Amino acid sequence: MVKELREFSGSAYDPILSEFVSDLVNDQGVEIERMNTIAVNLSDDPRSGLTPGLYIADEAIMNMEFWLSKSLEVRRQRRQLDSNF
Numbered sequence: 001m002v003k004e005l006r007e008f009s010g011s012a013y014d015p016i017l018s019e020f021v022s023d024l025v026n027d028q029g030v031e032i033e034r035m036n037t038i039a040v041n042l043s044d045d046p047r048s049g050l051t052p053g054l055y056i057a058d059e060a061i062m063n064m065e066f067w068l069s070k071s072l073e074v075r076r077q078r079r080q081l082d083s084n085f
Helices: 002-007 015-042 054-084
Strands: none
16 A cells, blocks of 8 residues: 555655555554564463574574584483383
């Protein structure tokens, strides 16, 4: 809808339409952020709170690799204990 309003001929020169479209875009952005916040709080997934960015994503990958290595280590130890009994 917003895209169609902006493509409308003469819309850039109409101050009322321009203000309406700007308000609409801002309101939609705020509403999307609110919904994302609610969705993150409902999720048990540790990755749900991540925000985009090179360093945050890189840190998340390192943490997931660390978690996976510890998980595999615990599985190996359990198998070894089970085989001893």
